[in-house]
Amino acid sequence: MTGQGNRQTPIRACVIGWPIGHSRSPIIHKYWLERYGIDGGYEKKGVRPEEFPEFAKNLALHGFAGCSVTIPHKAAAFAIADRRDGAAMAVGAANLLWLADGQLWASNTDTYGFVANLDDQAPKWREAMDTALVIGAGGAARAVVHGLREEGVACVRVANRTFARATEICASFGEEPPKGAAGRVCRLETVAWDQRHAAVASAGLIVNTTSLGMTGQPELELPLDDARVDATVADIVYAPLETPLLAQAKSQGLAVVDGLGMLLHQAVPHFEKWFGVRPEVTGELRALLVSDITGRT
Numbered sequence: 001m002t003g004q005g006n007r008q009t010p011i012r013a014c015v016i017g018w019p020i021g022h023s024r025s026p027i028i029h030k031y032w033l034e035r036y037g038i039d040g041g042y043e044k045k046g047v048r049p050e051e052f053p054e055f056a057k058n059l060a061l062h063g064f065a066g067c068s069v070t071i072p073h074k075a076a077a078f079a080i081a082d083r084r085d086g087a088a089m090a091v092g093a094a095n096l097l098w099l100a101d102g103q104l105w106a107s108n109t110d111t112y113g114f115v116a117n118l119d120d121q122a123p124k125w126r127e128a129m130d131t132a133l134v135i136g137a138g139g140a141a142r143a144v145v146h147g148l149r150e151e152g153v154a155c156v157r158v159a160n161r162t163f164a165r166a167t168e169i170c171a172s173f174g175e176e177p178p179k180g181a182a183g184r185v186c187r188l189e190t191v192a193w194d195q196r197h198a199a200v201a202s203a204g205l206i207v208n209t210t211s212l213g214m215t216g217q218p219e220l221e222l223p224l225d226d227a228r229v230d231a232t233v234a235d236i237v238y239a240p241l242e243t244p245l246l247a248q249a250k251s252q253g254l255a256v257v258d259g260l261g262m263l264l265h266q267a268v269p270h271f272e273k274w275f276g277v278r279p280e281v282t283g284e285l286r287a288l289l290v291s292d293i294t295g296r297t
């Protein structure tokens with residue numbers, strides 16, 4: 001919504017999900033509104049799946065310039081938009097909606113958030129881009145695989161409990177060199193769930209994209225004893241901040257990347273789109289979120 005609307009009217013945005021109580025997006029966007037002295041608003045909107053199309057189609061009537069989209073609406077947001085950018089097209093789901101020229105636009109910033117967070121927390125991951133092992137084959141895995149392809153990882157291996165979903169994700173990206181990867185072809189391979197341990201040894205980057213390890217969920221069983229010394233281990237789970245997988249990696253002296261940074265970085269393009277300022281992910285903002293997470297888990 002950059003540059004649109006009456007400058008005197010405060011711009012309002014929201015996060016839409018169901019349930020929405022857990023969302024930490026308001027903490028992030030309110031911090032930035034205050035930091036940049038912007039007269040705007042950001043709130044949570046609990047919208048049931050059956051009400052989502054009406055709400056999204058009438059964002060302006062509801063008083064919003066755009067919204068963040070979270071579970072379970074990411075596929076519906078992609079489907080309902082008038083226009084979709086390249087990131088949304090690649091992932092097949094949207095976590096950002098905004099109005100421009102009377103049209104509803106959709107994007108997906110999870111890929112950006114994942115890569116920006118890796119670069120932020122473990123920049124050396126780029127020195128081991130030969131092979132990545134991605135655990136999981138859901139929507140989050142699609143965003144991660146897309147990002148790794150774009151960054152030029154030579155081989156991405158996908159292990160998922162339901163093997164057919166791993167096959168599907170690999171087949172859907174195909175062999176075409178992705179944009180931005182300097183023409184490098186990214187080989188996509190499936191790994192059987194019971195072979196994931198064996199696949200650890202070849203990976204320069206290991207990423208958990210499943211909900212395993214999250215508070216209240218079983219942990220991801222993935223022994224890292226055979227991991228390369230130059231491997232980076234990333235988890236998209238951020239509650240707890242240090243998942244059992246990350247604790248294991250840390251105890252072996254491997255580089256670790258927690259999921260909180262992804263949450264923070266994926267919000268950057270959202271704020272910029274609605275409020276016109278590209279915000280910074282500061283240590284102070286991270287500390288605010290850490291204190292909220294540790295207070296609630």
Ligand code: ATR
Nearest residue numbers: 136137138139140141160161162165209210211212
């Ligand atoms: P998201 O869009 O957040 O990625 P999703 O599409 O529901 O969510 O995907 C969740 C991922 O976590 C999937 O890879 C799922 O494996 P399946 O495809 O076999 O369902 C994985 N997952 C969830 N619970 C799991 C468990 N107990 N063991 C192994 N994998 C699990």
